[in-house]
Amino acid sequence: MTCAPPRCESKIAESLKIVFMGTPALAARILERLVTASGAGFRVVGVVTRPNQPRGRGLGTEPSAVGALAARHEIPTLKPVKIRTPEFLSELKAFAPDLLVVAAYGRILPKSILDAARIAPINVHASLLPRHRGAAPIEAAILAGDAETGVTIMRIVERMDAGPIYLQRSISIESGDTQGTLKEKLAELGADAVLEAIDLAARGALVETPQDEAIASYTAQVEKKDAVIDWTASAVQIERMTRAYDPWPVARTRLGGDEVLIWRAAVAHEDGSVESPGTIVSVKPSPVVQCGTGRLRLLEVQAAGRKRISAADFLRGKRVEAGAQFGS
Structure with missing residues (x-):
């Protein structure tokens, strides 16, 4: 010293x-x-x-x-x-x-x-x-x-x-x-x-x-592309992304042809068969998505040009059922 x-x-x-x-x-x-x-x-x-x-x-x-x-x-x-x-x-x-x-x-x-x-x-x-x-x-x-x-x-x-x-x-x-x-x-x-x-x-x-x-x-300097969710990653890592990129650039994915911002999520602990990464395995009480390892419960999301709302309300409004796929 x-x-x-x-x-x-x-x-x-x-x-x-x-x-x-x-x-x-x-x-x-x-x-x-x-x-x-x-x-x-x-x-x-x-x-x-x-x-x-x-x-x-x-x-x-x-x-x-x-x-x-x-x-x-x-x-x-x-x-x-x-x-x-x-x-x-x-x-x-x-x-x-x-x-x-x-x-x-x-x-x-x-x-x-x-x-x-x-x-x-x-x-x-x-x-x-x-x-x-x-x-x-x-x-x-x-x-x-x-x-x-x-x-x-x-x-x-x-x-x-x-x-x-x-x-x-x-x-x-x-x-x-x-x-x-x-x-x-x-x-x-x-x-x-x-x-x-x-x-x-x-x-x-x-x-x-x-x-x-x-x-x-x-x-390195964070760029918008860094916030695109790779659903083959673990649920733990994706949940960290939602917090690390809040308030910018916000973790994001696609549902159909539309971009969806994921503001809040939590690692889920449901047991069940392993679906392909990005698959919505259940929608109630809030949507759960299969990840590469583990599952993620979506809590708050936002569609382009819309307000942040609960993930359950978002999927209900979109009439999305279990089995739908997030990702490109």
Whole structure:
């Protein structure tokens, strides 16, 4: 374990200047907590977020969740299209940041940007590193059936999520947790951990622990195609999909020629003959579908352009009988 660069100081007298870098709602919640807690010890002097994106049918542009929050608090904000430019680096350095605090910014930061922080560039990652490095750690933890997850505060290096760890905080993954509920929990946990790390930085007490590369695992950006259900998978794995992809991109399948979104499901324990995967083996009291291993009880579904309803009501409205087949 080593002290954080550039040196181990017993005390940093002045209020720390922080530049926050982030984009989605999870990052916005962390920023909000930092703004609320700022005072004599530190202050958020600037924000960097992704450029405004088209939204809605009119294709007007809207700021990211972080950009909108920064605007409400009147925090100077940069929204660079490209970050590897002298112009952006100059604008960033003008803030004279002591710390860069990064949470789901969405880009790999080059050394020139990392070096702009006087004390350290730190990242809030929503997993217990080195497990689940990369873009989708929350989804990956649910899909893997992990009993716990958490947040890691680490120093950023030029390799993805590979920097030395400052601190970690963990929580249990409950049986009903979805991507959405875990993001809310981890945003709060991440904010607590960041505030603790800032306090350590202010006292010159950040300590680095290298990650164990031998047990590192990686995740990829989730795409809509990842949420298409393969009914030859186990009922356990498909149930995890429904939670990992809620609220986006939502686990999905086809019934006839129509797409059906599967919002909630539970592993069923009925005995019986093994039908081909995707077969609806019963419809009452709620539909049960044969999987590659085990069976899945569908609880809440949604047809394209319709509201979410109980799976029983959906199949009753469609007049679907046992023996019908989900899948392509």
